[in-house]
Amino acid sequence: xxxxxxxxxxxxxxxxxxxxxxxxxxxxxxxxxxxxxxxxxxxxxxxxxxxxxxxxxxxxxxxxxxxxxxxxxxxxxxxxxxxxxxxxxxxxxxxxxxxxxxxxxxxxxxxxxxxxxxxxxxxxxxxxxxxxxxxxxxxxxxxxxxxxxxxxxxxxxxxxxxxxx
Amino acid sequence: xxxxxxxxxxxxxxxxxxxxxxxxxxxxxxxxxxxxxxxxxxxxxxxxxxxxxxxxxxxxxxxxxxxxxxxxxxxxxxxxxxxxxxxxxxxxxxxxxxxxxxxxxxxxxxxxxxxxxxxxxxxxxxxxxxxxxxxxxxxxxxxxxxxxxxxxxxxxxxxxxxxxxxxxxxxxxxxxxxxxxxxxxxxxxxxxxxxxxxxxxxxxxxxxxxxxxxxxxxxxxxxxxxxxxxxxxxxxxxxxxxxxxxxxxxxxxxxxxxxxxxxxxx
Numbered sequence: 472x473x474x475x476x477x478x479x480x481x482x483x484x485x486x487x488x489x490x491x492x493x494x495x496x497x498x499x500x501x502x503x504x505x506x507x508x509x510x511x512x513x514x515x516x517x518x519x520x521x522x523x524x525x526x527x528x529x530x531x532x533x534x535x536x537x538x539x540x541x542x543x544x545x546x547x548x549x550x551x552x553x554x555x556x557x558x559x560x561x562x563x564x565x566x567x568x569x570x571x572x573x574x575x576x577x578x579x580x581x582x583x584x585x586x587x588x589x590x591x592x593x594x595x596x597x598x599x600x601x602x603x604x605x606x607x608x609x610x611x612x613x614x615x616x617x618x619x620x621x622x623x624x625x626x627x628x629x630x631x632x633x634x635x636x
Numbered sequence: 637x638x639x640x641x642x643x644x645x646x647x648x649x650x651x652x653x654x655x656x657x658x659x660x661x662x663x664x665x666x667x668x669x670x671x672x673x674x675x676x677x678x679x680x681x682x683x684x685x686x687x688x689x690x691x692x693x694x695x696x697x698x699x700x701x702x703x704x705x706x707x708x709x710x711x712x713x714x715x716x717x718x719x720x721x722x723x724x725x726x727x728x729x730x731x732x733x734x735x736x737x738x739x740x741x742x743x744x745x746x747x748x749x750x751x752x753x754x755x756x757x758x759x760x761x762x763x764x765x766x767x768x769x770x771x772x773x774x775x776x777x778x779x780x781x782x783x784x785x786x787x788x789x790x791x792x793x794x795x796x797x798x799x800x801x802x803x804x805x806x807x808x809x810x811x812x813x814x815x816x817x818x819x820x821x822x823x824x825x826x827x828x829x830x831x832x833x834x835x836x837x838x839x840x841x842x843x844x845x846x847x848x849x850x851x852x853x854x855x856x857x858x859x860x861x862x863x864x865x866x867x868x869x870x871x872x873x874x875x876x877x878x879x880x881x882x883x884x885x886x887x888x889x890x891x892x893x894x895x896x897x898x899x900x901x902x
Contacts, residue, residue, distance in 0.1 A: 525700020554775035
């Protein structure tokens with residue numbers, strides 16, 4: 472989902488300076504959690520869609536946004552938007568690239584995702600050597616959004632960002 | 637998905653309706669809280685790394701979901717209470733979770749069977765809740781079901797692996813099935829508040845899905861080469877606040893910090 476926030480470049484820069492604390496290469500815009508930004512004088516309302524219900528990163532992101540804008544003299548109000556729910560389709564192309572470079576395989580589309588998480592097909596590319604000969608190690612990973620994979624060629628263990636739709 | 641019924645805008649102006657809704661929500665949410673707490677106990681104690689991480693991930697999902705429900709309840713109450721007050725400052729009788737979720741983590745088999753019995757129900761429940769007349773509940777259901785299906789896949793897979801595994805794993809998981817089976821019926825028990833919310837179209841009538849639930853559970857048990865227990869009498873009480881002896885220990889553990897240091901923040 473390409474979002475046009477209708478805010479100045481300066482404020483967009485501030486917004487993009489806030490990263491996902493668990494995946495520090497991904498900023499909140501690329502993560503696709505920012506729905507709307509409303510600026511009224513020195514007050515900013517940010518409407519945010521949480522990723523996973525229990526993701527502790529969400530509270531941290533809220534606090535980080537408040538701090539980042541406070542430096543520029545703004546008071547920030549965070550509003551959580553539950554519907555429609557967040558999906559990995561909202562991660563931007565730039566975000567997907569950043570994930571891959573960081574060593575996390577970006578989410579596949581829904582059917583392919585199901586196939587790899589049931590260990591029926593080999594479709595996830597190793598972030599180290601690029602081989603598709605990879606296997607699922609665990610459906611759950613270090614955070615709610617990831618599963619653990621291992622490359623059968625170079626043996627690299629790596630995270631896969633699960634498709635959520 | 638469209639709601640089966642539109643909610644009359646004046647519905648929540650009635651004090652009685654509002655109280656019923658709050659009690660109904662507690663009945664839903666407390667299951668997530670108590671099961672989340674039970675699974676949280678396993679952090680660092682899983683049989684090996686992957687299930688350990690999986691179980692605590694599931695716990696986190698449940699605690700995340702429960703926060704949304706408690707926030708909604710706090711908003712409905714309109715007083716100064718917060719999600720934390722609702723989670724940590726109630727007495728045992730005020731929790732409306734089913735007996736199933738408070739059952740202890742006796743071994744990995746029990747953990748998986750308890751989870752599976754709950755997950756099958758939970759996914760059906762959230763599927764039906766997507767048609768609730770209440771907008772907030774529709775949103776929570778839509779979000780929650782994605783996580784719930786993933787949980788069911790995990791517990792179902794393990795149930796098959798343990799049932800159709802070694803003699804030892806089969807014996808132990810069958811024991812867990814036999815012991816926990818008596819708590820499954822309560823999932824379909826309705827309280828006065830539930831009935832009022834079903835009538836208003838806010839809550840799905842889960843009784844209509846009961847047969848389907850036992851069909852689904854039975855199907856997987858047979859794939860797992862496990863026997864379906866035959867019991868005459870099912871246990872209930874949790875939804876009415878009458879818990880087993882396990883509940884007090886869970887609450888003591890869970891509430892300790894808030895009781896000892898009221899209003900402490902992380």
